[in-house]
Amino acid sequence: xxxxxxxxxxxxxxxxxxxxxxxxxxxxxxxxxxxxxxxxxxxxxxxxxxxxxxxxxxxxxxxxxxxxxxxxxxxxxxxxxxxxxxxxxxxxxxxxxxxxxxxxxxxxxxxxxxxxxxxxxxxxxxxxxxxxxxxxxxxxxxxxxxxxxxxxxxxxxxxxxxxxxxxxxxxxxxxxxxxxxxxxxxxxxxxxxxxxxxxxxxxxxxxxxxxxxxxxxxxxxxxxxxxxxxxxxxxxxxxxxxxxxxxxxxxxxxxxxxxxxxxxxxxxxxxxxxxxxxxxxxxxxxxxxxxxxxxxxxxxxxxxxxxxx
Amino acid sequence: xxxxxxxxxxxxxxxxxxxxxxxxxxxxxxxxxxxxxxxxxxxxxxxxxxxxxxxxxxxxxxxxxxxxxxxxxxxxxxxxxxxxxxxxxxxxxxxxxxxxxxxxxxxxxxxxxxxxxxxxxxxxxxxxxxxxxxxxxxxxxxxxxxxxxxxxxxxxxxxxxxxxxxxxxxxxxxxx
Numbered sequence: 001x002x003x004x005x006x007x008x009x010x011x012x013x014x015x016x017x018x019x020x021x022x023x024x025x026x027x028x029x030x031x032x033x034x035x036x037x038x039x040x041x042x043x044x045x046x047x048x049x050x051x052x053x054x055x056x057x058x059x060x061x062x063x064x065x066x067x068x069x070x071x072x073x074x075x076x077x078x079x080x081x082x083x084x085x086x087x088x089x090x091x092x093x094x095x096x097x098x099x100x101x102x103x104x105x106x107x108x109x110x111x112x113x114x115x116x117x118x119x120x121x122x123x124x125x126x127x128x129x130x131x132x133x134x135x136x137x138x139x140x141x142x143x144x145x146x147x148x149x150x151x152x153x154x155x156x157x158x159x160x161x162x163x164x165x166x167x168x169x170x171x172x173x174x175x176x177x178x179x180x181x182x183x184x185x186x187x188x189x190x191x192x193x194x195x196x197x198x199x200x201x202x203x204x205x206x207x208x209x210x211x212x213x214x215x216x217x218x219x220x221x222x223x224x225x226x227x228x229x230x231x232x233x234x235x236x237x238x239x240x241x242x243x244x245x246x247x248x249x250x251x252x253x254x255x256x257x258x259x260x261x262x263x264x265x266x267x268x269x270x271x272x273x274x275x276x277x278x279x280x281x282x283x284x285x286x287x288x289x290x291x292x293x294x295x296x297x298x299x300x301x302x303x304x305x306x307x308x309x
Numbered sequence: 310x311x312x313x314x315x316x317x318x319x320x321x322x323x324x325x326x327x328x329x330x331x332x333x334x335x336x337x338x339x340x341x342x343x344x345x346x347x348x349x350x351x352x353x354x355x356x357x358x359x360x361x362x363x364x365x366x367x368x369x370x371x372x373x374x375x376x377x378x379x380x381x382x383x384x385x386x387x388x389x390x391x392x393x394x395x396x397x398x399x400x401x402x403x404x405x406x407x408x409x410x411x412x413x414x415x416x417x418x419x420x421x422x423x424x425x426x427x428x429x430x431x432x433x434x435x436x437x438x439x440x441x442x443x444x445x446x447x448x449x450x451x452x453x454x455x456x457x458x459x460x461x462x463x464x465x466x467x468x469x470x471x472x473x474x475x476x477x478x479x480x481x482x483x484x485x
Contacts, residue, residue: 037377304387308385
């Protein structure tokens with residue numbers, strides 16, 4: 001097993017499946033009255049958030065606490081981080097405090113990898129989102145949720161057709177998901193306006209489409225991405241109305257999806273922009289499952305990184 | 310690779326353990342079997358079948374994974390998890406018989422007792438093992454033993470079961 005979780009590309013298919021299988025057993029345990037396991041008693045996990053995030057931070061916090069670890073939340077606002085302390089000094093501080101694991105969210109791509117590679121600290125580093133690069137635990141919880149609903153006999157995602165729709169350019173969720181879902185055997189299609197696709201998307205080895213309506217009934221999963229308005233400092237599309245009309249999941253498109261298909265969204269949603277309220281709340285929507293599964297997948301990640309050694 | 314038990318001997322040991330469980334608990338009415346994955350769970354399913362045949366009534370059995378409760382996780386690669394399935398009737402106020410294949414240091418059983426406590430308070434907890442190889446590191450003993458096998462610490466006891474290994478046998482490996 002790897003010693004940090006920085007990128008999906010560091011994981012082999014077997015390692016990824018091992019995380020999902022472990023999460024599945026942990027999910028079963030947490031469904032019983034027993035919500036707490038003693039496994040990481042006495043270990044300290046620091047949530048180091050240089051960027052606002054409520055759901056990811058509380059999901060990691062819940063996961064760590066269910067494994068009996070001590071959790072320290074360290075967010076940029078109102079801390080030494082906002083006073084300009086460098087990543088290195090922060091890491092040295094965490095090392096001095098004896099952090100066994102650090103969950104890091106940072107606006108710069110590669111921040112987690114830098115923290116892991118510089119030997120400033122000995123603890124395991126988990127990337128909880130670095131810039132527009134990756135968000136591996138989100139991809140793992142998405143794969144877990146898909147597998148939960150559309151399980152095949154091989155235990156992976158082979159023969160599934162998955163559409164990832166919207167702001168791929170700014171989305172670390174999309175990048176991690178493309179890597180993981182392809183690794184697990186799924187056929188991934190990216191659907192976005194050309195302005196919201198990365199320049200190098202041709203090298204990702206996935207299908208790219210500009211028309212959401214084409215063969216809409218062939219997707220097993222439709223994963224909507226949040227339009228990241230806060231990362232947009234210029235016009236990427238003419239108007240929100242036009243974006244919504246061409247790339248939003250509305251009631252009409254929802255009705256044209258196949259019977260067993262799933263609707264997913266990593267949250268937080270811009271209801272009415274990339275996804276309509278009736279789609280988000282429909283029977284096909286597994287958005288609430290994604291949140292719930294996030295805790296199990298993060299428990300599995302923490303256990304596999306910190307439980308041994 | 311000394312053979313310790315062959316297939317008929319394993320069956321006879323399990324049958325004897327089943328009789329002892331009935332004798333100790335005066336029937337199986339309030340007994341629930343909890344096997345420790347992987348092979349303890351298989352043995353507990355076999356025991357449940359034998360007990361049901363002997364008594365003419367069904368008996369609940371489940372599994373309990375102890376991994377997350379172990380005190381020796383650090384210093385080795387992370388173990389993959391087994392399945393926990395507590396029977397519908399629960400374990401509260403029941404006579405719980407833990408079933409495992411080999412009793413060695415006793416650390417698995419200590420972890421199992423912790424894990425079990427999370428699911429309720431049994432009236433009693435008893436322990437059935439196919440092989441007791443000695444070298445306990447904790448004050449734990451088995452109530453029902455298939456066979457006591459003196460070993461030294463360096464040896465490995467290998468239990469193979471038909472369900473997953475293709476045949477039934479117990480061997481000691483690494484004996485000089």
